[in-house]
Amino acid sequence: MTGILRGGCLCGGTAYELRGERRPVVACHCVQCRKTSGHYVAATQVAADEAVITGDTLTWFRSSDIAERGFCSVCGSNLFWRKFGSDRLSVWAGTIDGPTGLRMESQLYPESAGDYYDLPDVPSIEQATLK
Ligand SMILES: [Zn+2]
Ligand SMILES: [Zn+2]
Known part of the structure; x- marks a missing residue:
């Protein structure tokens, strides 16, 4: 699916537009995703230069030695x-406004999932197979 997808945070302080190709959604049950989301994460992915981020509330948190997470500070x-x-x-796919045209097709770290829900019915993959 092409065209522009728009999304943003709950308060409207940070918004984005996604152009170009969007990866199918991947669920992640790792502890970091559990903590930051309160459940598990479902994310698409784009080329960074095809994402236009606007607003002034975006904050980046260094969540590990290899990566950081962006959230609205308000x-x-x-x-x-x-x-x-x-x-x-x-x-994060849930922050996209309106229909996404995307599907969740795989998941990461199912062994770290909480014990209070059933895993989605999609194949488990290794992080290393993703970019
Ligand atoms: Zn916000
Ligand atoms: Zn994760």
């Missing part, structure tokens, strides 16, 4: 994840 919405030095940007 309302707390989790929006982005990016690897240091990568030209890709992960975008």
Whole structure:
């Protein structure tokens, strides 16, 4: 699916437009995603130069040695994840406005999932197979 997808945080302080190709959604049950989302993360991914981010509330938190997470410093919405030095940007699918045209097709770290929900019915993959 092409065309522009728009999204942003709950308070409107940070907004974005995604142009170009969007990766199918990947769920992640890792502890970091559990903590920052309150559940698990479902994210698409785009080329970083095809994402236009506007607003003045976006804050980046260094969540590990290899990556950081972007969230709104006013309302707390989790929006982005990016690897240091990568030209890709992960975008939390639930923050996209309106129909996304995307489907969740795989998941990461199912062994770290909370014990209170059933895993989505999609294949488990290794992080290393993703960019
Ligand atoms: Zn906000
Ligand atoms: Zn994760």
